[in-house]
Amino acid sequence: MRIHLQNIGYKDSEYERPNQEWVCGWTRDGNPCKHGPDGDGHCTAHAQAICDPKKEGERFKCTRAGAFGGPCEDGPSPDGSCACPTPEHLVCQPTRNIRARRGRAVVMLAVLSFGFLLLMLGGPWVQSFVNPGQLSSVHLAIQGSKGVENCGSCHANGDAGPSEWFKAAFSSVEMAHEIGSAACLDCHFIDPGLGREQSMLVHGADPSVMDQLTNAALDASVSNTQTHRVLEISGLIQGPVSVADDGLACSSCHAEHRGADHDLLFMSDNECQACHQNPFKSFNQGHPQFSQGPQASAGIVFDHARHEGRFTSEALECGSCHIADKTGREMDVLPFKRSCQGCHEQGSKDHHGDKIKKNAIAVLQLPEMEFDEDAYWPTDYAIGESLPPLMALMLLGDPQAVSLLESIYDGDGADGDLYEWLILTDDEDEPELRLDLALALKRLVSDLSDSSKRGAQVRRERLSRAVNIDADDQRLTQFSNALDAASFVMQRFQQRYLPQLADDLDGAEVSADDDEFFESEWITSAGMAGWRVDSDEGLVSYRPVAHADDLLASLMMLMQIDRPNGSAQAVVMGRINEAFENDFRTCTKCHSEQNGEIAWTSSDRTKRLSGFAKFNHSPHLTMLASQSECSSCHVLETSSHGVEMAGLESVRGFLPHRSESCTSCHAPGLANNSCLNCHQYHEERPE
Amino acid sequence: MRTFSSRRTKAVVSSLIVAGFFSVFIYSFELMQKNAVNLSGWILLALALVLTLFNARKKLTYPPLIKSSIWLQFHVYIGWLALLIFFFHTQWQIPNGPLESVLYIIFMLLALSGILGVFVTRILPKQLASRGSEVIYERIPMFVRQLREQAEQLVLESVGYNNSTILSLFYQQSLESYLSGPSGLTAKIIRRDQEYLQLQSELKALHRYLTEEECDIADQLSAIVETKDDLDFHYVRQGVLKYWLFVHIPLTYSMLLFALVHLVLVQAFSIGLS
Numbered sequence: 011m012r013i014h015l016q017n018i019g020y021k022d023s024e025y026e027r028p029n030q031e032w033v034c035g036w037t038r039d040g041n042p043c044k045h046g047p048d049g050d051g052h053c054t055a056h057a058q059a060i061c062d063p064k065k066e067g068e069r070f071k072c073t074r075a076g077a078f079g080g081p082c083e084d085g086p087s088p089d090g091s092c093a094c095p096t097p098e099h100l101v102c103q104p105t106r107n108i109r110a111r112r113g114r115a116v117v118m119l120a121v122l123s124f125g126f127l128l129l130m131l132g133g134p135w136v137q138s139f140v141n142p143g144q145l146s147s148v149h150l151a152i153q154g155s156k157g158v159e160n161c162g163s164c165h166a167n168g169d170a171g172p173s174e175w176f177k178a179a180f181s182s183v184e185m186a187h188e189i190g191s192a193a194c195l196d197c198h199f200i201d202p203g204l205g206r207e208q209s210m211l212v213h214g215a216d217p218s219v220m221d222q223l224t225n226a227a228l229d230a231s232v233s234n235t236q237t238h239r240v241l242e243i244s245g246l247i248q249g250p251v252s253v254a255d256d257g258l259a260c261s262s263c264h265a266e267h268r269g270a271d272h273d274l275l276f277m278s279d280n281e282c283q284a285c286h287q288n289p290f291k292s293f294n295q296g297h298p299q300f301s302q303g304p305q306a307s308a309g310i311v312f313d314h315a316r317h318e319g320r321f322t323s324e325a326l327e328c329g330s331c332h333i334a335d336k337t338g339r340e341m342d343v344l345p346f347k348r349s350c351q352g353c354h355e356q357g358s359k360d361h362h363g364d365k366i367k368k369n370a371i372a373v374l375q376l377p378e379m380e381f382d383e384d385a386y387w388p389t390d391y392a393i394g395e396s397l398p399p400l401m402a403l404m405l406l407g408d409p410q411a412v413s414l415l416e417s418i419y420d421g422d423g424a425d426g427d428l429y430e431w432l433i434l435t436d437d438e439d440e441p442e443l444r445l446d447l448a449l450a451l452k453r454l455v456s457d458l459s460d461s462s463k464r465g466a467q468v469r470r471e472r473l474s475r476a477v478n479i480d481a482d483d484q485r486l487t488q489f490s491n492a493l494d495a496a497s498f499v500m501q502r503f504q505q506r507y508l509p510q511l512a513d514d515l516d517g518a519e520v521s522a523d524d525d526e527f528f529e530s531e532w533i534t535s536a537g538m539a540g541w542r543v544d545s546d547e548g549l550v551s552y553r554p555v556a557h558a559d560d561l562l563a564s565l566m567m568l569m570q571i572d573r574p575n576g577s578a579q580a581v582v583m584g585r586i587n588e589a590f591e592n593d594f595r596t597c598t599k600c601h602s603e604q605n606g607e608i609a610w611t612s613s614d615r616t617k618r619l620s621g622f623a624k625f626n627h628s629p630h631l632t633m634l635a636s637q638s639e640c641s642s643c644h645v646l647e648t649s650s651h652g653v654e655m656a657g658l659e660s661v662r663g664f665l666p667h668r669s670e671s672c673t674s675c676h677a678p679g680l681a682n683n684s685c686l687n688c689h690q691y692h693e694e695r696p697e
Numbered sequence: 698m699r700t701f702s703s704r705r706t707k708a709v710v711s712s713l714i715v716a717g718f719f720s721v722f723i724y725s726f727e728l729m730q731k732n733a734v735n736l737s738g739w740i741l742l743a744l745a746l747v748l749t750l751f752n753a754r755k756k757l758t759y760p761p762l763i764k765s766s767i768w769l770q771f772h773v774y775i776g777w778l779a780l781l782i783f784f785f786h787t788q789w790q791i792p793n794g795p796l797e798s799v800l801y802i803i804f805m806l807l808a809l810s811g812i813l814g815v816f817v818t819r820i821l822p823k824q825l826a827s828r829g830s831e832v833i834y835e836r837i838p839m840f841v842r843q844l845r846e847q848a849e850q851l852v853l854e855s856v857g858y859n860n861s862t863i864l865s866l867f868y869q870q871s872l873e874s875y876l877s878g879p880s881g882l883t884a885k886i887i888r889r890d891q892e893y894l895q896l897q898s899e900l901k902a903l904h905r906y907l908t909e910e911e912c913d914i915a916d917q918l919s920a921i922v923e924t925k926d927d928l929d930f931h932y933v934r935q936g937v938l939k940y941w942l943f944v945h946i947p948l949t950y951s952m953l954l955f956a957l958v959h960l961v962l963v964q965a966f967s968i969g970l971s
Contacts, residue, residue, distance in 0.1 A: 013847075013924040015840045018831055026833055037835065040842025107835070108939050112946060119947035123954045130796070131958070140962050142794035165966045179964035244725025262732075269793055284728035 031110040035102030045078060047104035054078075055101045060092045131172045137161055143267035146274050164193045164266075194260040210257035212285075213622065215693040227287040241283055263691070275686070282685040293669075293676060293683040300667040310343055310609060311602050314664065315646045328640040338628025343611075346557055370542065371562075371590065372398035374458065374500070374550040376451060376507065382441045386514040387448050388507045388522055391548040399586040400565075404454055406582055407472030411450035414443065415582070456511055458493070459500040466494050477568050478579055485567040492561035496552070499541045503550055554593070563610065566594055570606045621693040643671050712774040716781050723785050737786040738963065742956060744779040748772055749949055773815055780808045796962070800955040807952050810945040817941060821934045829927030834935040837928050838878070844921045844928075845876040851921075855914045863906055864914060871896060872918065876925055882933045893926040 017023055032051040034042035047053055058078040063070040063086030070090040072081035087093050106114065130139040137159040145153045154160040161168025167178045191210055198209075212220055263281075264274045283289040290296025331349040332341045343349060376392035405411040457468050470490045474481040504511055510520040540555040554562050569587055573580040587594070602609050634640065645665045676683040719740065727733035751772040754762055762768075783804055792798050825831075832840060848868065855864040874880075875896060900919045904912050 013844070013920055015830055015832060015843070015924070015928075016836070024836075026835060033835070038838055040838035040840070040845075042839065112943055115943050116947045116950055120950045120954060123951040127954065127958055139795045142797050142962075143792055161966075167965050170965075175965035176961055179961040241728070243721050244728050247722055248725045248729050265734075267794065268790070281728050284725075 028107060028109055031106055032104040033107045035104050036100075037105070043102075047102075051104045051106075053101045053104055060094060061086075063090050063092060065090060136172065137168075141267070144269050145266055146268065146272045147270040148274065149266065150270060191260045194264075198260075208257075210259065212257060213691060213693050219693075224287060241280060241289055244284065277686055277691065279685045282689070292678075293685070293688075294673045294678070297669055297673075299669055310611070311600050328644075334627055334631060338631075339624070339626045341627050345611075351557075370551040370553040371400060371593075372549060372551050373400050373496075374398065374455070374503065375401070376455075376548055377447075379444050379448060381444060381448070383445075384521065385445055385448060386452075386508070386510065386520045386522055388548075391507050393548055399582065399589045401451075401454070402582045403476055403586060404458075404472060405450055405476075406579060407474070407476035408450050408453060409475065410446070414447050414450060417443070452508060452511055452515060455500065455504050455508055456515060459497060459504040461497040461501055465497060466490070469493055476579070477571060478573065479568075479571060485564055485571075488560055489564035489568060492564060496541045496550070499543060499550060503543060506545075507548060558610075562590075562593060562597065563608075565590070566597060566608055569594070570603070570608065572606070622689050622691075624688060624690055643667060708770060708774055712777060716778050719778065719782060720785070723782070734786060734788065735963075735967075737782050738960070741779060741782045741786050742960065744775055744782060745949075745953065745956065748775055748779060749953065752946060752949070773811075776808070776811050776815075783808070796955070796959065800952070800959055803948055803952045803955055807945065807948040810941060810948065814941050814945055817937055821938055825931055825934055828930055829924070832928065832931050834932070834939065837932045837935075840928055841876065841878060841925060844925050845873075848872060848876055848918055848921050851914045851917055855911050858910050859908065861908070861911060863903060864911060864918070867899065867903060868918075871899065872922070875922070879929050879932045882929065882936075886933055886937070890926060893922060896922050 030046065030049070032047040032049070034046045035053070036042045043055055043058060045054055045058060058074075061072055061074040061082075064073050065071075070086040070088070072085050072092075074081055074094075082094050084093050130136065133139075141159055141161070144150070152160060152163050167175055170178070195209060208214070208216075211217060263277060265272075266274070279292065288298070290298075331344055333344055334340070335342045375394035375398055376388065377394040377397065378389075378392050379387065380389070381387065402415060405415055457465065457472055459465075460468060470481050470486065473486055473490055473493075474483075477486065479486055508514070510518075510524065514520045540553050540559070540561075542551050542553060543549070544551065552561060565586070569583055573583060598608070630643075647665050673683070675681045676687065723733050723737050723740075726736050751768050754768050755765055787801065792801050852865045852868045855861060875892065880892065897919055900915050900922070903915055907915055
């Protein structure tokens with residue numbers, strides 16, 4: 011049996027007024043006064059009881075308001091004083107109702123929060139307070155220590171105070187991402203490459219390369235177009251991907267302030283797929299087959315299939331020539347001495363160096379000339395019948411000789427043959443041309459025979475003018491150094507055939523009849539290996555002595571320099587190319603030529619056609635039971651079809667990889683199969 | 698007329714569709730290397746302001762801007778959506794910066810108090826309706842006082858019958874403190890009525906020592922105890938229904954203050970980075 015407490019109904023129940031802020035202090039005791047406090051929170055208990063009696067005629071009447079119960083039953087005292095001096099309720103301390111107390115809690119917490127923010131933003135610890143999180147470990151050095159953060163290192167307003175931040179937040183400054191990314195580019199991509207601004211382009215790649223790749227992707231027939239549904243939906247929402255002309259800001263992908271352990275380089279597969287023209291579900295579902303085999307034909311040209319079947323009775327082990335580099339990522343090729351020389355011994359029948367040694371290069375020979383007047387010239391020993399191309403090259407470095415050479419090469423049928431030149435210039439009216447040529451040749455002999463440092467410098471400057479490149483260029487330095495090694499030979503040449511050369515060039519009266527020939531034997535040393543003087547012919551020649559000959563190599567590199575068609579340099583270089591074609595071919599049989607540069611070592615190879623892929627051999631090598639298992643991924647191309655390299659005979663390499671050889675391990679739940687495992691966003695440009 | 702259940706089903710389905718749309722929309726921004734965090738931040742701010750407007754709407758009696766009950770429904774479902782967007786905004790990670798951490802904690806407390814509010818406003822009214830009569834929270838102390846006065850009157854009556862002090866002693870020792878105000882509130886939340894059951898048991902046990910008239914009085918006292926127990930039950934539940942807002946609403950404005958500072962800082966520090 012429960013007791014009924016109240017009737018619910020607008021006529022049956024007192025009306026609660028939750029909008030009234032104050033309630034009677036006796037409410038908690040269960041005995042509130044009927045009318046409660048006034049609007050300002052003052053107790054009305056006294057007013058409820060006491061009135062100011064009004065005299066009507068001879069009697070006083072109670073004037074208590076109807077709201078407080080109306081006139082009291084007994085009325086005022088005869089003297090007109092209120093007869094109810096004691097209120098029905100004791101005076102209370104009114105309290106706020108729940109709603110008002112909640113409102114005060116709101117205000118108090120808001121004030122507390124505001125004060126806390128003022129304190130934190132106004133104190134010296136403001137930068138620590140607003141720091142949204144620790145930088146990644148690679149950037150910790152930039153962050154500075156706690157309390158002295160270097161926000162301004164990356165943020166334009168980083169070192170300003172809260173007032174400046176407030177202004178900046180509501181200013182109309184355009185958020186040009188170049189500004190922020192510029193701070194990144196102060197340290198990253200400092201290699202000129204494509205330049206700072208272009209580093210922010212998609213993949214940091216040359217737009218033309220990206221266009222090429224995009225068009226190739228659009229043209230490609232995709233067999234498996236299954237993609238993540240979320241990509242399709244986001245494509246519908248966002249439309250085709252469009253990147254601003256000025257590219258992507260660094261912060262688009264590399265989010266900072268995520269803690270020291272945050273991986274700045276992480277990108278999800280879907281993020282990669284969102285931009286790509288032919289998205290697919292995963293590496294295991296829809297990834298296109300690899301179109302290329304290992305880049306065996308790049309750098310050092312090596313026909314693996316030919317070596318395996320033709321020259322050895324047993325298959326060559328991969329480790330005979332290949333070894334992982336220091337990082338383990340790439341497989342380097344061992345140097346010639348360790349990988350090739352074991353079979354290709356110096357002097358052996360098949361060694362290409364042997365072929366080179368048969369072809370001595372004529373470097374210096376004085377031409378046979380007769381003069382109408384007295385001239386200092388070893389007529390009896392100057393018997394050259396043609397102008398050696400290398401000598402012509404060095405004459406190009408003599409400004410006074412250039413016009414002479416041009417006259418030699420400029421006529422019909424002129425091909426650098428000295429007899430042709432004699433026919434052209436054996437004009438009685440112009441004997442000075444022969445004198446000028448003789449003088450130019452004597453200057454050349456003087457320069458070549460100077461073994462001092464100054465002589466080396468003179469030779470370098472002469473060669474610089476001849477090939478029209480900077481004197482400090484590495485290729486020129488290598489060629490010049492090779493010539494320096496011959497200065498002693500040249501000195502002997504000069505002492506033998508032009509002993510009074512110095513006096514002659516100084517303008518003294520000298521005659522070849524007074525020459526006393528230097529009769530000693532030719533002296534050679536290790537540094538002069540390959541240099542030879544033929545006393546009968548009056549000829550200095552050079553014959554490459556071994557693999558990796560400096561003079562021949564540097565000469566080949568100088569040949570790669572572009573020159574204007576028809577120029578004296580172009581003509582002379584053309585002649586050199588013709589003269590040494592066989593020697594050069596011997597080199598380029600293995601050392602490929604790409605984009606005007608010769609790959610002398612395996613590390614010079616262009617590793618990939620695009621620099622977006624990467625592969626780490628190291629973890630894969632540990633899984634091989636033997637070196638022969640390399641063939642589980644690297645399958646030799648044994649067909650007769652090869653790859654044309656540098657116009658040489660076709661070279662067979664490897665079949666393109668099959669993605670199945672990767673997906674057997676790189677699959678969900680097994681090894682990592684994300685895009686970034688094999689690809690990198692920023693193109694790795696060959697240096 | 699549609700039932701509450703069907704309305705709730707439709708609202709939940711609609712909310713899930715909207716949440717799915719926002720999720721994909723934000724995720725697609727992220728995929729396209731656009732500033733998804735910025736986008737989710739603005740969406741979150743807009744949702745927070747809409748949620749805050751509910752409190753303003755409750756204060757307004759005019760103009761009639763849709764019924765408060767409908768606002769409440771929107772408030773609940775938008776609140777869930779805001780929580781989802783918040784996780785997108787924080788990228789499902791706990792921030793480690795001081796300001797962001799404080800903001801994160803405030804938001805989470807706000808969300809948790811909101812979730813608590815949703816559950817208590819769904820559960821407690823049913824419990825209240827299942828027990829006792831409908832009472833206004835503010836009047837409960839007054840009703841308790843009335844019960845106490847009734848009890849005192851009955852005890853005085855019992856003494857007048859035959860000078861028996863059994864009931865008066867029982868009142869002094871047990872009932873008086875029980876009827877002096879709300880009691881056993883913590884126990885009432887989890888619906889443990891040990892004190893009530895003990896009193897009822899004791900009253901029943903006294904019957905063997907009482908006269909017939911006193912037994913009638915004891916029965917009336919038993920009814921008073923039962924009613925008081927109901928009042929305590931209502932008092933604690935109605936209190937929860939009112940006082941959870943003491944956490945939820947103040948945190949709202951505190952969160953908005955911190956969010957404003959966060960927004961200013963993000964804008965100021967984003968110049969040159971976004």
